[in-house]
Each structure stands twice: as structure tokens, then as C-alpha cells.
Amino acid sequence: MTNTAAPDLESYWMPFTANRQFKKAPRLLISAEGMYYTSADGRQILDGTAGMWCVNAGHRNRRIIEAVGNQLAELDYSPAFQMGHPKAFQLANRVVQLMPGELNHVFFTNSGSESVDTALKIALAYHRVSGQATRTRLIGRERGYHGVGFGGISVGGMANNRRFFGSLLTGVDHLPQTHDRERQAFSRGQPEWGAHLAEELERIVNLHGSETISAVIVEPVAGSTGVLIPPVRYLERLRAACDKYGILLIFDEVITAFGRLGKASAAEYFEIEPDMITCAKGLTNGTVPMGAVLVRKPIYDAFMQGPDYAIELPHGYTYSGHPLACAAGLATLEVYQEEDLFQRAAVLASYWESAVHSLKGLPHVIDLRNLGLLAGVELESRPGRPSERAFEGFLKCFEKGALVRVTGDIIALSPPLIIEKAQIDQLFSIMADVLKVLD
Numbered sequence: 198m199t200n201t202a203a204p205d206l207e208s209y210w211m212p213f214t215a216n217r218q219f220k221k222a223p224r225l226l227i228s229a230e231g232m233y234y235t236s237a238d239g240r241q242i243l244d245g246t247a248g249m250w251c252v253n254a255g256h257r258n259r260r261i262i263e264a265v266g267n268q269l270a271e272l273d274y275s276p277a278f279q280m281g282h283p284k285a286f287q288l289a290n291r292v293v294q295l296m297p298g299e300l301n302h303v304f305f306t307n308s309g310s311e312s313v314d315t316a317l318k319i320a321l322a323y324h325r326v327s328g329q330a331t332r333t334r335l336i337g338r339e340r341g342y343h344g345v346g347f348g349g350i351s352v353g354g355m356a357n358n359r360r361f362f363g364s365l366l367t368g369v370d371h372l373p374q375t376h377d378r379e380r381q382a383f384s385r386g387q388p389e390w391g392a393h394l395a396e397e398l399e400r401i402v403n404l405h406g407s408e409t410i411s412a413v414i415v416e417p418v419a420g421s422t423g424v425l426i427p428p429v430r431y432l433e434r435l436r437a438a439c440d441k442y443g444i445l446l447i448f449d450e451v452i453t454a455f456g457r458l459g460k461a462s463a464a465e466y467f468e469i470e471p472d473m474i475t476c477a478k479g480l481t482n483g484t485v486p487m488g489a490v491l492v493r494k495p496i497y498d499a500f501m502q503g504p505d506y507a508i509e510l511p512h513g514y515t516y517s518g519h520p521l522a523c524a525a526g527l528a529t530l531e532v533y534q535e536e537d538l539f540q541r542a543a544v545l546a547s548y549w550e551s552a553v554h555s556l557k558g559l560p561h562v563i564d565l566r567n568l569g570l571l572a573g574v575e576l577e578s579r580p581g582r583p584s585e586r587a588f589e590g591f592l593k594c595f596e597k598g599a600l601v602r603v604t605g606d607i608i609a610l611s612p613p614l615i616i617e618k619a620q621i622d623q624l625f626s627i628m629a630d631v632l633k634v635l636d
């Protein structure tokens with residue numbers, strides 16, 4: 198592609214990127230508006246992924262831009278430890294209003310990975326301050342993605358993200374993943390088969406003893422591993438098993454929080470209250486990095502003991518509750534509310550579902566799955582060359598004017614919640630054209 202804006206590309210070691218391929222044929226985005234990016238060669242690219250599952254209100258929302266600009270002019274930074282600024286408290290109050298039940302305390306971080314590591318640390322520390330210090334084991338799930346910190350990759354279950362990095366945390370075990378193509382392929386919404394897989398927690402408890410287990414962390418809908426929708430009643434059974442054994446349940450909602458399923462959280466969507474929720478991304482519409490951990494009141498209360506000058510939890514970040522992120526978060530949540538975007542996503546979900554399943558029968562498509570405004574399109578792998586076919590599909594979609602994401606041989610779609618029906622049609626017509634020409 199002609200690329201007049203391209204600087205020298207060598208120095209930047211790009212994250213989760215095929216650096217050599219990218220630098221030979223760069224894909225640079227130079228501006229964005231609403232549902233579209235503009236590429237360096239001046240093309241409009243339909244955003245089928247809300248950036249990376251984060252720009253739920255669409256790009257360059259005026260109110261968010263203005264709020265961040267005003268904040269910068271007023272207070273650039275305020276120390277995060279032993280000091281505060283009003284917007285951090287205001288944002289915490291707003292976030293908890295959106296969350297179910299007793300999830301009414303918030304710890305601010307700067308990313309999903311930090312939120313996950315924070316939640317795991319809170320789980321360990323909670324049992325310690327509650328007199329159950331033997332509860333140190335953390336349980337994740339195969340094919341789970343919980344970011345890239347050592348805690349997150351240890352409980353995570355994406356083999357490639359783990360195998361490069363040594364022995365990781367000890368005392369971690371994994372539930373089996375919930376996707377079985379033979380039994381679930383082409384399910385619309387939640388698959389019927391698979392609730393019993395939650396009972397695997399019993400096996401893990403029998404193996405290690407419940408008194409050694411601190412927390413279970415799962416994505417209610419696994420996103421980065423290729424959009425795996427939880428089977429009907431699976432999450433309910435997991436909640437029940439955690440309750441039975443005094444194990445904390447953490448929902449990693451970095452993708453699902455803030456409207457992706459048509460509700461403020463997956464917890465609300467599935468009507469299950471976890472003990473903690475990790476989130477990030479949509480909290481600030483992707484404008485300023487920020488994450489958060491929502492904690493149920495009894496967990497917060499358990500730490501509030503000892504002399505009142507003592508720090509209750511030795512954990513935090515220089516940029517926890519950064520003023521710019523808080524301003525962006527407050528404006529973002531106002532936009533979600535005033536434009537009724539979660540409800541908009543809920544209403545659009547059935548149109549989306551039909552569009553997703555219209556790809557059935559096209560070459561290479563071996564599964565289609567959807568929930569809310571999320572979809573996974575699974576392609577048959579080329580023998581001996583896993584992920585190559587979907588990667589080529591991603592490149593071809595970009596050429597034809599749509600941004601999609603790939604993981605393995607799965608194409609994941611998660612547009613901004615402002616998407617119009619005509620743009621859903623545009624996205625799936627590009628996908629169909631690409632699938633027809635992929636070999």
C-alpha cells in the first residue's frame with residue numbers, strides 16, 4: 198500500500214504482532230470518527246472490533262474528548278497514594294451503581310492485566326485477613342485469557358501465552374474449557390450442552406482440598422480465545438460450587454463489561470453475582486488507559502481493621518485513578534446512559550445474530566457463535582499451518598475496508614455499540630466476499 202505517513206518502523210517492538218510481516222506491509226490508522234477508521238492511504242475502514250473490544254461508544258465522541266481536554270487544563274496529575282481528587286470518588290460511585298448486588302467498592306488500575314493481578318492479590322489477601330491463610334490456590338480455565346501479567350498468564354489457559362515464560366505462579370489449577378464443536382457448533386446464543394463442566398470444580402476441590410483454594414477466575418464469555426459462549430446453566434453451577442466450598446468467584450469482564458451483551462455487565466446479563474469483577478477497556482471507551490476491580494462489600498469490610506492510620510492493602514499503582522482516566526470514565530458512562538447504548542446493543546443483538554449465521558455454508562466455516570454484539574467465526578485450519586488462513590482473512594478484510602480480529606483460526610467480531618444495521622450488513626458482506634476468495 199502507498200503509505201506517505203509511514204515513519205521508520207524498525208524501533209518499535211509491536212505487542213502481539215507479527216512484527217516482520219507488519220513492517221513489510223504496514224497497516225497504519227491515522228484518524229477515526231464514529232464507526233470508521235481512516236487508514237494512512239486514505240481509506241475508510243469499518244471498525245468491526247471496537248478498536249480492541251473497547252470503543253463501545255464509537256470513535257472520538259465529542260463529550261469524552263471535551264471532558265479529557267478540560268481535565269488536562271485543570272488537574273494533570275494527583276498522587277494516588279494517601280491523597281485523592283474528587284473525580285476518582287465520583288467515578289467509583291458511578292461504576293458501582295452499574296454493578297449488581299453488593300459489588301460496591303472499586304479499586305482502580307490501568308489495564309485489564311493489572312485488574313486481573315489486583316483481583317487475584319485481593320483474593321489471596323482476603324483469605325489471609327479472614328483467618329484462612331491456607332487458601333492460596335488460584336483456579337483458572339483452559340482457553341481463558343486474563344491479560345499478560347504473571348498472575349494473568351498463570352491462571353490463563355492459552356498455551357502459547359504461557360509456554361514462553363517459565364514456570365509461572367505455583368499452586369494454580371485449571372477447569373476444562375467449555376467449547377465442544379461436535380456438540381455446540383452453530384449454536385445461536387448459549388449452547389445447550391456443557392453445564393456439567395462446572396462440576397469439574399468438585400474434582401479440583403477433591404484433589405487439593407477446599408481449604409487450599411482461594412478463587413476461581415473465568416471470563417463469563419471467553420473473548421480472546423475465540424468467543425466461547427458459556428453453556429446454559431454453566432455459570433450458575435460454577436457459582437453454586439464456589440459457594441459450597443467458600444471459594445471466591447471472579448468474573449473477568451474486561452470485554453463483557455459496559456454493554457457488550459446489552460447490559461452493564463455479564464453478571465447482570467446472566468443474573469449471577471460474582472465476588473469480584475475485573476474490567477477495563479469500555480470503562481473509558483478506550484480513550485485513556487484504565488481498569489477497575491469491583492469488590493463485594495464483605496471483602497472490602499474484611500480489610501478495614503487494625504489501627505486506622507495503617508494501610509489496609511499494600512497494593513496500587515502510580516496511575517490508579519488518574520485524573521484524565523477518571524474524567525474520560527465519567528464522560529463515557531454518561532454517554533452510555535444518555536445514548537442508551539447498552540439497550541441499543543440488546544435490541545440489535547437479534548439482527549446481529551442473523552447476520553453472523555448468514556455466513557453458514559461459506560467455504561472453510563466450521564462454526565459460528567454469537568451473544569450480544571459479539572461473534573466468533575471459526576475457520577478450518579490449513580493442515581500443518583494453524584492460524585494462517587484466518588490471518589489471511591484478516592488482511593483481506595482490511596484491504597476491503599473492515600477491521601476484524603483473529604485468534605488462531607477464529608475471526609472475532611465486536612463492533613462499537615453505535616453500529617447501524619446497514620453497517621452490520623456491510624461488515625458481513627465484506628466477510629462473505631473474503632471467505633469466498635480465501636483458499
Ligand SMILES: Cc1ncc(COP(=O)(O)O)c(C=O)c1O
Binds near residue numbers: 313
Ligand atoms: C478477559 C480479559 N482479561 C484481561 C485482558 C487484558 O487487558 P489489557 O490488555 O488491558 O491488559 C483482556 C484483554 O483483551 C481480556 O480480554
